[in-house]
Amino acid sequence: MDLRQLGPNGPLVSPLALGGTKFGRREGVKYPTSFTLPSDGELADLLQLAKELGINLVDTAPAYGTSEARIGALVGADDHWRIATKVGESFTEGKSFFDFSPAAIRASVENSRQRLRRDVLDVVLLHLGDDDEAILREGAALSTLLELREQGVIKAVGASTKTVPAGFFAAQGCDLVMITLNESDQGQRPVLEAAHAVNKGILIKKPLDSGHQGDIGGALANLVCTQGVTAVVVGTINPGHLQENCAAVKKALAAI
Numbered sequence: 001m002d003l004r005q006l007g008p009n010g011p012l013v014s015p016l017a018l019g020g021t022k023f024g025r026r027e028g029v030k031y032p033t034s035f036t037l038p039s040d041g042e043l044a045d046l047l048q049l050a051k052e053l054g055i056n057l058v059d060t061a062p063a064y065g066t067s068e069a070r071i072g073a074l075v076g077a078d079d080h081w082r083i084a085t086k087v088g089e090s091f092t093e094g095k096s097f098f099d100f101s102p103a104a105i106r107a108s109v110e111n112s113r114q115r116l117r118r119d120v121l122d123v124v125l126l127h128l129g130d131d132d133e134a135i136l137r138e139g140a141a142l143s144t145l146l147e148l149r150e151q152g153v154i155k156a157v158g159a160s161t162k163t164v165p166a167g168f169f170a171a172q173g174c175d176l177v178m179i180t181l182n183e184s185d186q187g188q189r190p191v192l193e194a195a196h197a198v199n200k201g202i203l204i205k206k207p208l209d210s211g212h213q214g215d216i217g218g219a220l221a222n223l224v225c226t227q228g229v230t231a232v233v234v235g236t237i238n239p240g241h242l243q244e245n246c247a248a249v250k251k252a253l254a255a256i
């Protein structure tokens with residue numbers, strides 16, 4: 001898979017990326033079936049397989065339980081990997097808590113550097129909730145991340161948004177935007193177009209509608225070939241699924 005530039009300051013990343021929610025969190029998720037967290041050995045094998053298949057981006061967050069710490073322990077020292085993480089949301093005792101104050105963002109970035117075992121973080125996104133536009137426009141969250149980018153602590157700054165107005169705002173002010181786009185949710189497509197128009201990166205979250213998607217190969221093929229999409233972030237802890245997804249993406253890219 002040819003790598004793609006994730007926005008003006010972002011790294012080169014594979015068009016298929018690995019979503020890390022299921023690496024560390026089982027509660028409060030919307031997957032169709034319950035699952036057990038992979039063992040350390042299973043997760044190491046999954047990441048090694050992904051690397052051999054040409055995937056170099058993994059997405060995680062402090063809100064994904066032990067995901068960040070596990071990724072850091074297994075591949076933090078491996079230069080092959082680009083790691084995207086987030087700030088603003090934490091998940092404890094079954095509940096999400098949001099804090100986008102500058103102090104909380106700085107502390108979260110510091111914790112992520114330690115857990116991921118990286119001095120410089122490749123990508124940090126604001127992990128926004130329903131009030132995404134207000135957080136972006138009114139608070140100091142984005143400016144705090146941009147300061148950290150200027151200080152060299154973060155390479156690329158992004159926002160994982162929910163609403164179209166927030167997506168538009170992030171497309172202007174960030175290096176990249178993370179949006180939901182799948183066959184049953186096309187609402188964020190205008191954000192994709194807006195970000196593409198200004199050469200910003202776009203990561204697709206929930207590309208398989210968190211496991212509720214029917215034609216998986218077709219959906220991934222379509223998304224990865226969509227103009228403006230930098231990488232499609234698929235959450236899987238199943239090596240067979242990873243191989244199938246990668247094969248579908250490679251076939252689609254080869255046919256362009």
Ligand SMILES: NC(=O)c1ccc[n+]([C@@H]2O[C@H](COP(=O)([O-])OP(=O)(O)OC[C@H]3O[C@@H](n4cnc5c(N)ncnc54)[C@H](OP(=O)(O)O)[C@@H]3O)[C@@H](O)[C@H]2O)c1
Pocket residue numbers: 018019020021022031032059060127128160178204205206207208209210211212216233234235236237238240241242244245
């Ligand atoms: N607010 C945010 O910033 C936000 C929100 C949601 C997601 N995300 C990011 O985006 C990533 C992807 O979203 P997501 O994990 O919610 O959902 P998703 O990628 O749309 O779907 C993941 C589900 O699809 C299943 N799956 C994957 N490949 C499959 C295949 N070939 N055949 C059958 N089932 C398959 C997985 O199960 P198996 O494990 O069994 O393969 C998993 O249950 C997350 O992991 C996270 O990194 C970010």
